[in-house]
Structure formats: structure tokens, C-alpha cells
Amino acid sequence: MKFKVPIFDVKNLSFSVRGQKILSHISLEIFNGEYVAIIGPNGGGKTTLIRMLLGLETPTNGEIKIFGKKIKDFKQWQKIGYVPQRASHVDANFPATVLDIVNMGRVSQRSIFARTNNEDKEAVHDAMLKMDILDLKDKMVGTLSGGQRQRVMIARALASKPEILILDEPNTGVDMLSQKNFYALLANLNKEEKITIVFITHDIGVIADDIGRLFTINQKAVICNNPKEALSCEEMSELYGIDAHLVHNHKHVH
Ligand SMILES: Nc1ncnc2c1ncn2[C@@H]1O[C@H](COP(=O)(O)OP(=O)(O)O)[C@@H](O)[C@H]1O
Numbered sequence: 001m002k003f004k005v006p007i008f009d010v011k012n013l014s015f016s017v018r019g020q021k022i023l024s025h026i027s028l029e030i031f032n033g034e035y036v037a038i039i040g041p042n043g044g045g046k047t048t049l050i051r052m053l054l055g056l057e058t059p060t061n062g063e064i065k066i067f068g069k070k071i072k073d074f075k076q077w078q079k080i081g082y083v084p085q086r087a088s089h090v091d092a093n094f095p096a097t098v099l100d101i102v103n104m105g106r107v108s109q110r111s112i113f114a115r116t117n118n119e120d121k122e123a124v125h126d127a128m129l130k131m132d133i134l135d136l137k138d139k140m141v142g143t144l145s146g147g148q149r150q151r152v153m154i155a156r157a158l159a160s161k162p163e164i165l166i167l168d169e170p171n172t173g174v175d176m177l178s179q180k181n182f183y184a185l186l187a188n189l190n191k192e193e194k195i196t197i198v199f200i201t202h203d204i205g206v207i208a209d210d211i212g213r214l215f216t217i218n219q220k221a222v223i224c225n226n227p228k229e230a231l232s233c234e235e236m237s238e239l240y241g242i243d244a245h246l247v248h249n250h251k252h253v254h
């Protein structure tokens with residue numbers, strides 16, 4: 001473990017906008033094969049942190065390495081699957097089928113004018129199979145439930161065959177019944193497919209059993225290496241104003 005190169009290696013990261021501190025002195029590492037949750041209150045800076053890790057936002061200070069490379073030298077973005085917050089909020093009349101959407105996940109792998117080849121087709125089929133949406137492939141995406149749409153967006157991210165999957169608030173709009181299946185699918189991706197997962201949420205009540213480590217982000221970061229050890233983690237979360245007694249309640253209580 002000690003000598004392994006982390007997928008993300010973040011040192012002393014800070015971000016301010018117009019003099020307002022959004023994130024300060026964040027240092028963390030995410031290793032291959034991990035399943036980590038990033039929790040924190042709304043406005044705590046979770047999305048901003050992720051956008052910096054993806055090169056979509058430039059830090060005011062600090063250093064980011066991805067797969068051992070400085071972020072400015074990193075080019076293999078297809079290794080990183082990203083489902084942004086609210087990605088699945090599409091208009092009811094959005095003119096695309098599930099298959100169209102998942103196909104978009106292959107675009108970065110080929111020239112936009114190239115036709116889809118067998119490798120594309122296999123990757124798209126495989127992604128839909130993993131997210132259990134093959135039977136929905138010809139449906140218009142706007143007609144699906146929130147939970148189904150979320151799985152479509154994840155399948156799109158999986159279509160590029162990423163090594164790590166970053167999901168920003170993927171549980172919003174997923175009804176309680178679907179949540180359990182949804183977590184089972186994610187756990188399977190992590191355990192069987194060996195995909196590293198970063199699960200971001202403001203709702204500590206939804207943190208699943210499968211999570212290995214917990215990062216609490218509220219301008220600063222508190223890293224909890226063993227969320228199953230209740231006390232220390234609850235204390236940490238409390239420090240950051242999060243409803244910590246929910247940490248071990250795996251049912252969605254809201
Ligand atoms: N580019 C930006 N310009 C201005 N404010 C920003 C920008 N990015 C983030 N913020 C502010 O940073 C804070 C953290 O936002 P965000 O990262 O979305 O938090 P979270 O995802 O934890 O809810 C919010 O107050 C937000 O308004």
C-alpha cells in the first residue's frame with residue numbers, strides 16, 4: 001500500500017472566489033480499488049473539490065496528481081468516469097433514447113465523425129448490462145424514473161471503461177425502493193469489476209455499508225479511515241456540523 005501510486009494525490013489544495021474561501025488546505029489520496037464517500041453539508045465545497053480533481057476548476061493553491069502525473073500533464077481522461085450532480089435531471093421531452101445517451105460515453109474514444117465499431121458496441125452493451133438497463137435501451141430517457149435515469153447516466157460514464165467512477169450526489173431522485181438495488185450495483189462494480197468508486201453526498205443517512213473510507217468536506221477535510229469505528233468518526237463529523245448519529249443507519253430515514 002505504502003508504495004502504491006494513488007489515482008488521486010491531492011496536496012494542500014485551496015480554492016477561493018473573490019476573496020471568499022471555499023476550500024482550504026485539503027490533502028487526500030484515493031487508491032485503486034477503494035470505495036470512498038465524500039460527505040458534507042450543502043455548500044461545503046464537495047462539487048468544487050471534484051471539479052478541481054477533473055481539471056474543470058483551477059485551484060488557488062496546492063497540487064493535484066492523477067495516476068502519478070501532474071494534472072496539467074494528465075491526458076487519459078477516459079480512465080475517469082464522472083457523473084455530475086443533477087446529470088439525470090433531463091426534460092421529459094429530451095429527444096434521446098437510453099441507447100443514444102450511453103453511446104455518448106464512447107465519443108471521447110473516437111473521432112466524432114467515425115461510425116461506432118464493434119468495440120464501441122460491446123462497451124455500450126456491457127455498461128448497460130452492469131447497470132441493469134438493457135431492457136430500457138429503446139425508451140426515451142425523459143420518460144424514465146429518477147432511479148432509472150441515474151443508472152443510464154452511470155452507464156454512459158462506464159461506457160468509456162473507466163478505472164474510477166465519481167458520482168456527485170447520485171442518490172437524489174432515486175426512490176427508497178430503488179436505493180438498495182442501486183447500492184448493490186455500485187458495490188458490485190467495486191468488488192467484482194474492481195472499479196474505484198467515489199460517492200459524494202450531503203446525506204449521511206445514505207452512506208452504504210460498502211464504503212471503505214469517509215471524507216468529510218466542509219471547507220476543510222476530515223478523513224475517516226475506518227467509518228465502522230463509530231466514535232472517532234462521529235466526533236469528526238460532529239466537528240463539521242453534520243448529523244453524525246446517522247452514520248450507521250443504513251436505511252434512508254428522511
Ligand atoms: N466558480 C464559483 N464561483 C463562485 N462561487 C462558487 C464557485 N464554485 C463554487 N462556489 C461556491 O462554493 C461553495 C461550495 O459549493 P459546492 O462546491 O457546490 O458545494 P457542495 O457541492 O458541497 O454543495 C458554494 O457557496 C458555492 O456557491
Ligand SMILES: [Mg+2]
Binds near residue numbers: 046047048085168169
Ligand atoms: Mg455539490
